[in-house]
Amino acid sequence: MNTALTGILQILSPGVLLLMLGGTVIGLVAGALPGISATMAVALLVPFTFSMPAISGLALLGAIYMSAIYGGCFSAILINTPGTPSSIGTCFDGYPMARQGRGQQAIIVATVASVLGGLFGVAALAFLAPPLANVALKFGPPEYFWVAIFGLTIIATLCSKSLIKGIMGGLLGLLISTIGIAPIGGDVRFTFHTPALQGGVELVGTLIGLFCLPEVLSMILDGSRTYETVDVKQSKGVFGTTFRQVLAQPMNLLTSSVIGTVVGIIPGAGGSIANLVAYNEAMRSSKHPEKFGTGIIDGVIATETANNATVGGGLIPLLTLGVPGTPVDAVIYAGLLIHGLRPGAELFTRFADVTYGFIFSLFVATLMMLPVGLLLGTALHKLVSKLSIRILAPSIMFLSIIGSYAIRNNIMDVWVMLICGVIGFMLKMLKVDPAPVVLGLILGPLAEAGLVQGLLMGRASGMGWRLFFTRPVSLLLLAMSVFSLVWPIISAQVRKRRAKEVGTGA
Amino acid sequence: MRLPRVLAPVAILSLVALMFGQVVAAAGFPEKPITYMICFDPGGESDITARLQQKYLEEVLKAKVVITYKVGGGGAVGWSELIRSKPDGYTIAGDNLPHTILQPMQRGDAGYTTEQLKRVYCFESTPCALVVKKDSPFKTLDDFIAFAKKNPGAVTLGGSGSWTANHLGTIELEKAAGVKLTYIPFTGSGSATPALLGGHVTGLMTYTTMAAQQLDKFRILAVAAPKRSAVFPDAPTFQELGYDIVEGAYRGVSVPPNTPENIVKIIADAFEKVNKNPEFAKKMAELAFDLEFMGPAEYTKFIQTRKAYYTDLLKDMDIKQ
Numbered sequence: 042m043n044t045a046l047t048g049i050l051q052i053l054s055p056g057v058l059l060l061m062l063g064g065t066v067i068g069l070v071a072g073a074l075p076g077i078s079a080t081m082a083v084a085l086l087v088p089f090t091f092s093m094p095a096i097s098g099l100a101l102l103g104a105i106y107m108s109a110i111y112g113g114c115f116s117a118i119l120i121n122t123p124g125t126p127s128s129i130g131t132c133f134d135g136y137p138m139a140r141q142g143r144g145q146q147a148i149i150v151a152t153v154a155s156v157l158g159g160l161f162g163v164a165a166l167a168f169l170a171p172p173l174a175n176v177a178l179k180f181g182p183p184e185y186f187w188v189a190i191f192g193l194t195i196i197a198t199l200c201s202k203s204l205i206k207g208i209m210g211g212l213l214g215l216l217i218s219t220i221g222i223a224p225i226g227g228d229v230r231f232t233f234h235t236p237a238l239q240g241g242v243e244l245v246g247t248l249i250g251l252f253c254l255p256e257v258l259s260m261i262l263d264g265s266r267t268y269e270t271v272d273v274k275q276s277k278g279v280f281g282t283t284f285r286q287v288l289a290q291p292m293n294l295l296t297s298s299v300i301g302t303v304v305g306i307i308p309g310a311g312g313s314i315a316n317l318v319a320y321n322e323a324m325r326s327s328k329h330p331e332k333f334g335t336g337i338i339d340g341v342i343a344t345e346t347a348n349n350a351t352v353g354g355g356l357i358p359l360l361t362l363g364v365p366g367t368p369v370d371a372v373i374y375a376g377l378l379i380h381g382l383r384p385g386a387e388l389f390t391r392f393a394d395v396t397y398g399f400i401f402s403l404f405v406a407t408l409m410m411l412p413v414g415l416l417l418g419t420a421l422h423k424l425v426s427k428l429s430i431r432i433l434a435p436s437i438m439f440l441s442i443i444g445s446y447a448i449r450n451n452i453m454d455v456w457v458m459l460i461c462g463v464i465g466f467m468l469k470m471l472k473v474d475p476a477p478v479v480l481g482l483i484l485g486p487l488a489e490a491g492l493v494q495g496l497l498m499g500r501a502s503g504m505g506w507r508l509f510f511t512r513p514v515s516l517l518l519l520a521m522s523v524f525s526l527v528w529p530i531i532s533a534q535v536r537k538r539r540a541k542e543v544g545t546g547a
Numbered sequence: 548m549r550l551p552r553v554l555a556p557v558a559i560l561s562l563v564a565l566m567f568g569q570v571v572a573a574a575g576f577p578e579k580p581i582t583y584m585i586c587f588d589p590g591g592e593s594d595i596t597a598r599l600q601q602k603y604l605e606e607v608l609k610a611k612v613v614i615t616y617k618v619g620g621g622g623a624v625g626w627s628e629l630i631r632s633k634p635d636g637y638t639i640a641g642d643n644l645p646h647t648i649l650q651p652m653q654r655g656d657a658g659y660t661t662e663q664l665k666r667v668y669c670f671e672s673t674p675c676a677l678v679v680k681k682d683s684p685f686k687t688l689d690d691f692i693a694f695a696k697k698n699p700g701a702v703t704l705g706g707s708g709s710w711t712a713n714h715l716g717t718i719e720l721e722k723a724a725g726v727k728l729t730y731i732p733f734t735g736s737g738s739a740t741p742a743l744l745g746g747h748v749t750g751l752m753t754y755t756t757m758a759a760q761q762l763d764k765f766r767i768l769a770v771a772a773p774k775r776s777a778v779f780p781d782a783p784t785f786q787e788l789g790y791d792i793v794e795g796a797y798r799g800v801s802v803p804p805n806t807p808e809n810i811v812k813i814i815a816d817a818f819e820k821v822n823k824n825p826e827f828a829k830k831m832a833e834l835a836f837d838l839e840f841m842g843p844a845e846y847t848k849f850i851q852t853r854k855a856y857y858t859d860l861l862k863d864m865d866i867k868q
Contacts, residue, residue: 084589084616088598181747182731222620222654225732227709229654236627236658240619308741309734363760364741371590371737378760378834379599385763450617451624486734494731498747501703501729 048096048398052405057097061402064104065409069417071105072112073124075249076444079109079312084372087379095380096395100402102376106369107159107352107406108414110312114151114345115418118144119425120437122253126244127312127351129479130320130344132252137336142269144426148418149283150338151345152411154294157287158346159407161298162305162353167400170357177306177358177366182498183509186491187518188307189484192314194525195321196477201330201529206473214481215488217242224486225493237453244313246445246454247482250461251468251475253441257434258466268426268433280415286338293323293342301347305354311367312348313483317476319347325528353403360384360396576636576810580611583800584640586625588618591735592756592836593641593798596671599830603821608813620657621708622646626801627658634803636810639667644797648854649710652861661854667811668818669799669841669849671831673754674772675716675792676782677704678765680743683750688768688788691750692724699727705748707736713752716771716794718860720752723790754796755779759835771795778835797839799846815842 051057064086071082082105090098113124118135131151138147165173180188193211200207220231221241232238260268287294297319304315323343324333333340355366356373363384365371374384382388388396425433445458465475499508509515583601587593597614604612617625617640625640626647632638642664650657677688685691695702706713709732717730731748733739736757743751744764751757751765758767759778767782771794775784785792800818802811821827822838831838841849 080589081616084594087589088601088614091598091602178741178745181742181745222623223709224734225709227621227653229656234656236620236656237624239621239627239654239658240624309738358741362741362744364744365590365737368588368590371588373590374737375590375595375598379595379830381833383760385761449619449624450615451619490734494733497729497731498703501701503701 044393045397048394048396049401051096051394052100052398052402057100057402058405060097060101061104061406062409062413064101065108065406065413066417068105068108069112069115069410069414072109073115073417073421074444075116075122075124075245075253075440076447077109078125078245078448079106079113079127080368080372081448082106082109083369087372087376090376091379095382096398096402098376098380099373099395099399100406102373103399103403104406104409106373107349107403108410110348110352111152111155111159111345111410111414113348114155114341115148115421118147118151118341119421120253121256122437122441123248125312126248126483127316127348128344129248129252129313129476130316131341133320133334133344133476134336134338134340136256137334138338138341139422139426140269141336142426143336144269144422145279145419146283146338147341148422149280149415150287150341152414152418153284153287154297154342154345155349155414156407156411157294158298158301159349159352159410160404161346162302162350163400163403163407164353165302165350166353166356166360166403167397170361173302173306173354174358174361176303177308177362177364179514180307181512182491182494183512183515184491184518185309185487186495186509187515187522188310188314189488189491191518191522191525192318192484193480193488194522195317195480197526198321198324198330198529199476200474201533203472204530206471207477210468210473210475210477211481214478214483215485216481217247217478218482218485219489224490235453237451240449240451242457242482243445243449243451243454244479244482245448246458247461248479249441249445250458251465251478253437254458254462255465255469255475257437257441258462259469260430261434265430268428268430283338287342290339290342292326293339294346296322296326297343297346298350301350302354304347305351305366306357308358308364308366309487311355311369312351315347315351316344317480319343321525325525330529330532349407356400356403360388576813577608577610579637580613581608581636582638583612583614584617584625584629584638585614586617586619586622586640586643588735589616591737592673592754592796593643595834596798596831596836597641599827600670600818600821603824603827604817607817607820621650621711623650623654623657623659626664629801630659630663630803632803634665634806636802636806636814639800639802639814640664642666642799642801644799644850644853645710645712645715645857646796647801648850648857649715652857653710661850663804664801665804665806665811665843666846666850667800667802667843668815669797669839669846670818670822671836672795672797672839673756673836674770674776674795675712675752676755676758676770676776677716677720677750677752677768677785678743678758678761679750679768680746681764681766683766685750685768686766688783688785688790691768692726695724695726695728700729702726702750703729703731703748704750704752705731705733705739705742706752707739707754708732708734712794712796713739713754715857715860716792717752719771719792719794720785720790722860723785723792755835755837772837776835776837777832797849799839799841811843 113128117131
């Protein structure tokens with residue numbers, strides 16, 4: 042325990058704290074810019090940590106990681122573009138809030154939720170890492186297949202108004218996800234003789250195209266002069282009231298934190314899946330699910346709590362087993378290895394000072410996000426809401442093009458973004474929700490790899506496809522999928538019947 | 548069409564100027580930052596090597612080295628971009644074997660051909676290693692093969708991707724030992740590790756670098772290298788045990804076709820100097836990378852040999868050629 046304390050004291054030195062403050066600012070900006078993902082931000086900074094003591098380097102990387110996941114909410118709320126795929130669901134309610142003149146409130150909600158979620162994930166890492174790490178190992182190929190199927194059932198909740206349109210969107214997303222080299226077998230699919238398409242369709246470019254461009258286009262077509270559709274005077278004490286509103290939803294905070302942590306632990310999944318699962322659960326268990334998507338804080342709380350909880354969660358299998366929970370963790374892994382720190386039991390014994398110092402630094406970094414995020418968020422909000430559409434719309438277009446190029450330095454991604462923009466605009470006209478398309482795109486590769494690997498396993502064991510229905514975790518996930526699929530349909534029926542009863546009664 | 552008289556001298560002069568400019572440029576190479584393109588995700592073997600090289604390369608070349616990522620298609624997106632880049636030595640890319648041999652062979656059009664990548668230097672390799680969990684009933688390679696012989700197809704081996712060194716290592720083992728195994732490709736060497744830790748596969752055909760990260764949980768049955776690894780000297784090689792298997796991933800650096808030879812030499816010398824730096828060599832050895840020292844000619848020749856070997860190996864397999 043003494044060594045752990047040494048590590049913690051090292052974090053509290055002014056130099057390290059200043060470094061982390063810098064990391065928090067870098068992470069926020071990187072997260073808010075749609076072209077720079079959390080993975081990229083951390084990867085770019087790794088070489089700078091080589092010359093530092095391991096603990097300072099890790100504290101810096103951790104601060105960037107935590108705040109980049111949070112920073113994605115700014116662009117999600119202000120311009121309907123998730124800054125990182127971890128904030129997709131934040132658009133659903135955050136952006137309507139901003140257009141209604143409640144952008145500042147949305148940013149405060151997201152900030153408080155991110156901090157609370159972040160703290161929860163790190164607490165799980167600090168106190169429950171060894172038992173939770175084994176959860177990661179329970180997930181083999183058949184389980185990944187079911188995770189993906191469970192993820193797809195979210196469509197039933199998201200699109201309860203028109204299930205057909207939702208399913209169509211999901212299938213379109215699955216189809217797009219097959220472009221490129223097959224994850225298993227290496228076949229070339231739908232590249233239309235364009236070598237650049239071998240890499241498949243990039244998620245971020247698609248997100249910008251589907252979510253952001255239609256908004257920009259309709260801003261221009263509406264002929265509106267300012268960004269906020271209603272003029273709202275800033276009320277004093279908005280932080281205090283909003284803070285209390287967030288705390289008034291303890292169940293939402295708790296379930297979203299748990300979802301984030303668990304999804305973080307499962308290797309290969311991450312914030313992009315966690316935020317949507319949390320949104321789904323918040324909507325499903327809500328007393329007023331019909332209000333989701335219209336600009337209520339419940340949705341923002343769910344997504345932002347969950348995505349920051351994945352940070353601590355993802356580090357659990359990394360530090361204990363050497364298995365990265367999320368793509369960012371893979372980069373942090375490389376940083377650890379280069380510093381001569383090999384994940385596993387040794388990290389908690391021989392290098393306990395570094396490990397506990399790192400975990401403690403994540404606590405500090407999460408708390409730092411509160412003042413830094415509020416300051417930056419309020420400034421960004423002022424900037425966006427004051428600008429005339431004539432300046433705002435082209436600026437967003439410019440950022441969209443730079444952003445979709447920057448993510449992989451690939452001009453093809455810009456074309457994909459623009460094409461998705463046109464598709465997204467048509468979908469908006471047809472009132473089809475783009476979220477299922479994105480779900481299909483994220484979950485397609487996971488489902489495909491899980492299915493083919495599982496079938497290979499099944500063939501080797503002589504069980505064939507029955508392997509998918511005999512493993513305990515698989516069965517649990519299957520049950521969850523069925524529940525998630527059927528619940529919205531049943532509850533809609535129940536509500537309809539009640540409404541009828543009330544109608545006939547009156 | 549004849550050129551007007553006055554244009555001819557101008558044309559000649561500018562040609563001379565161009566050539567002169569090129570010579571000057573080569574003499575002063577590098578005068579601006581060099582872009583070092585990595586065709587795989589950050590955090591992987593290629594990225595780790597490049598990140599470790601970066602500092603020393605900058606010292607040797609006296610120029611900034613900027614690492615960029617061009618990820619996709621198992622590296623193919625980056626390599627097809629490289630061959631279309633300006634052949635001036637300022638764009639270089641990490642290249643990998645067997646990827647750059649097998650992709651053009653298997654995909655028909657991978658966007659580049661093996662020969663279009665002008666090889667500069669091969670600096671490291673990671674041999675394949677056959678590993679099982681510490682608590683596995685297979686204590687030796689003999690146990691493993693005896694079981695596989697009795698139960699054709701029942702043994703599952705996880706590895707990184709299809710038509711990769713891990714996949715080929717499995718095929719070579721099947722041929723050499725006369726057994727039938729079930730190879731399960733994962734998306735990257737990292738994601739196969741939890742599949743073994745969780746007991747979802749019997750073993751892994753992975754890289755020595757991955758095995759070195761899990762020494763306390765893995766048992767290494769054999770290494771597909773000519774000599775034992777310094778990180779785990781107790782693990783035998785396949786050759787020692789009577790199976791002639793040498794397979795692994797080789798990593799080097801390439802430039803676009805038609806890059807002037809003198810520039811190629813400057814870059815190759817720089818990478819060689821980095822490889823010979825004791826500090827760098829020590830870091831690489833700790834991570835279980837094997838250093839390689841193949842200059843432009845040797846590396847190109849090595850690729851020709853490997854290409855012939857793979858063509859032969861995959862002749863009977865279901866693969867487009």
